[in-house]
Amino acid sequence: MNFFARQDQARRQSRRLVLLFTLAVVAIVVAVDVFFLLAFGGLGGVSAPGSTGAGLVMATLLTLSIIGLGSLYRISSLRQGGAAVATQLGGTPVPEDTHDFHYRRLRNVVEEIAIASGVPVPQVFVLEQEAGINAFAAGYAPSDAAVAVTRGALDKLNRDELQGVIAHEFSHVLNGDMRLNIRLMGVLFGILVLAVVGRKILQHGGRGSRNSKGAGPVLLAALGLMVVGYIGLFFGRLIKAGVSRQREFLADASAVQFTRQTKGLAGALKKIAGLPDGSKLASRDTEEVAHMLFGDGVGYSSLFATHPPLVARIQALEPSFKPSAVADLVARWQMHPPSGLDEDLALGLAGPVPPPLPGEHAELQVTPPSVVAQVGAPRSDDYVRAGALVEAMPDVLRRAAHEREEAVPLLFGLLMAAPGPVRERQQFELAARNDERVARQALDYADRLSELPRLLHLPLAAMAMPALRKRPRPELERFMDGCFALTHADGQVSLFEYCLGRLLRVQVRDALDPAGAWVPGHRHLSRCAPHAIALMAVLAQAGHADADSARRAYLAGMARVFPRVDSPYQPPAEPLRALDEAWPVLDELEPMGKELLLEGLVAAVSHDGRLNVAEAELLRAVCASLHCPLPPMLEQRG
Known part of the structure; x- marks a missing residue:
């Protein structure tokens, strides 16, 4: 599925x-x-x-x-x-610049899985008073999500196990469970x-x-x-x-996809089964959120149990596990309680070696079904590569993404064009809407970002979201206005920069009004044909230097989406305006219609079966604007 x-x-x-x-x-x-x-x-x-x-x-x-x-x-x-739910349960926000080892490890894991999933990094909380091993994800949509873990999970789980728990919670984010x-x-x-x-x-x-x-x-x-x-x-x-x-069984299966191994998630479940605190929570409000937790936080009977039996969950991951083994785990940890830090040190803290990142001129072999299979389902080396992407970012940019005062000018810098008339116009628009420091810092970051590989732009934006969401509402509204001005300056901004700007505005809008955030739509694709065709034509034109190649790409996409519609290739005279009109309509497509549209877009961008890095990132920006999160790398799926 x-x-x-x-x-x-x-x-x-x-x-x-x-x-x-x-x-x-x-x-x-x-x-x-x-x-x-x-x-x-x-x-x-x-x-x-x-x-x-x-x-x-x-x-x-x-x-x-x-x-x-x-x-x-x-x-x-x-x-x-999500932050409201975590706060009501006594959650403590994890600072972006924390030096605490456990907090830093948790934040690293959350950032890596968010980037691997192609969604904004959520806010992170710790339930400091809870000794049991548990966690939950809350919110209306990925743009306003919060992930919380207990102090017991931080202290007792090693990094692999913590990854499994966080990946489980991210599956709830991607599967649309949080709003429900x-x-x-x-x-x-x-x-x-x-x-x-x-x-x-x-x-x-x-x-x-x-x-x-x-x-x-x-x-x-x-x-x-x-x-x-x-x-x-x-x-x-x-x-x-x-x-x-x-939904818990589905989340466990998705977590295995995320981390590419069952050991971590199974290990966390075994510790819940073998430790006296288990996954129980002491908070009086636990019953209300019981269905959101990683493990049973209340101790319900089987009739009201919000989670499958622990042994059944472990056996789904490790079929050879015997129920009698729980007694052995209890005896072992009575003598030597587990410490996640000690286990990490014993394991050497070394994870899998990530494959090398593709160069700027590398070409990727893809097919439309293979790309569709990756949406919302990171697997293979996606998680490992996400860590490599973070490590490849310069320290100054990574720190700026984590700092409340620097996130806004950094994101503005991502939207600025190369030096020239367009950038001068952008600088004028920015200075008219913000104070001098923000405009000056944005220009400085734009120069630094000009040397950053395109592959790192969207992950850097995802990392900056927690710091950005902490800005007051008036500043966030001014930020959205600034994004719109930058991406429409003289109408000469690249399509990728335009899509990135729109994506940032949508994510901030969702964070400002979580209850009104995006939900799976109900429109049938046939009723949205004019807007889908306009998007197809714009992508075909943007990815090809000459009109004949663009026409062939457009027809390849149309053959998948509207095989019986005779619509000649005719790019909109005002592409950005056409896209502004298309996004709200296409974002309300029913899920299966959106899947078919995505196949057509991939066929248009890669009609020769190949994508360069710039085209792949453009496709990711388009998909994210349609709430179809793609992992950081596209690759051939068997």
Whole structure:
């Protein structure tokens, strides 16, 4: 199952969940109405003639209001995205410039996996008070994601095991699980509020009206609210547990793809099984986020378990593992508790040797299906190469990506053209929107970045996202305005720089409004044909020096996407304007339609079966703008 199939499955599963919870709410409303009838309609003389119908309407509206307002309140409290969830659980942000060994190791692992996945680096948190081994990813979309791990995971897991855990969480980011998780939290909270309202009325209303003549019906109605609310919560948690268990197996399988080995993830699961703290969390809010955790943080029975049994998860990775081996692990670690740092030192801290990075003039052999298979599914040497990409960056640029004050001018520098009239125009636009220091620093970074291989531009932008997101909202809005001005200066900016600028604006927009961030769309490709054809023509024109080669490339792409459409090659007169109009429409394509479009774009860019590095990076920028994250390298997939 590839990225697009997983997105399609997630969309269908979300629809099923909406249906299930709608049915659950309807059942709750009916049950409350029954209690209302028993309380006010079935106790002769209490209700006035003809008032039962109006009372039922009021009971129905009241029940729906309590559930709806409770859900909206909880979801709105998480509107800030993944960081809000991590903070509510007591998470401590990991500084970008930390010198703490455990923090530095965690940040390195997160950055490498983000770059290998082709997504922005998320914010990183540590739950310092939690001794169990656990982690979670939260947020509405990759642009506002946060990854949190417990202190127990930092202390007890070696680097391979930590990689496996973080890769597992990244799979939730790519599979579209995070938005669904937040919605589950909201709906279950709304049902819980219904039960709490009934309980509070029983506690306080009963005492206040103990001798009142009408106290009986009121207390019976309150009892009904409480009973129905808790029964609804019971079935809601059953639904949540069933969904979560299936997604955990998928996340484990994806983590193996990320790291290319099962040892790390299996080792982390074995430590959870063999250590007394396991994966349990001490926080009082653990139940609400149980379905988001790497391991069972609550200790549910099998009926409500949000995770498959540990032994089953280990055996899926290591079929030869025997349940009896857990006792041996317990005995071993009782005598010598594990230390991730000591294990790293014993292993020499040496990872696999990455393959050499391709030169600027290297050509890659690709096919459209092979590129599609890589979207959202890093594998082979992608993870190892991501570490090599980070190491290949000059220290001054790497430090700037991590510093709050330097991230903005650094990203502006990525968007600036070569010295000449266009850059002068860009400098004028930048100075008009920002203070003198930002404009001057952007020019300095532009000079440094001119010597940086194109292959490192998108990873550097991904690394700068956590620092950028810490800027105040007015500055981020000014940053988006600056990106737009730089990429449209005189209309002569390269297509890659234009796509990079748009990508940065989209990621910042998603971070500013996480709840409104991108979700898998529903548009059919046939309804978006004019915009898809315009994008195809622009890419064909940008990747070829002469019109005949561009026409052949365009036709190769059209043959895959619209084989029965007769649309001659005619590049838009204003390419950037045509793309500005196309992105919002194409970004709302249904997943399988987006997969077909991507195959056509790859065919257009590589109609001879080869891509140079510049073309490959242009394709990555286009795909990222369409929320189809590609790993840092494209290669032939068997």
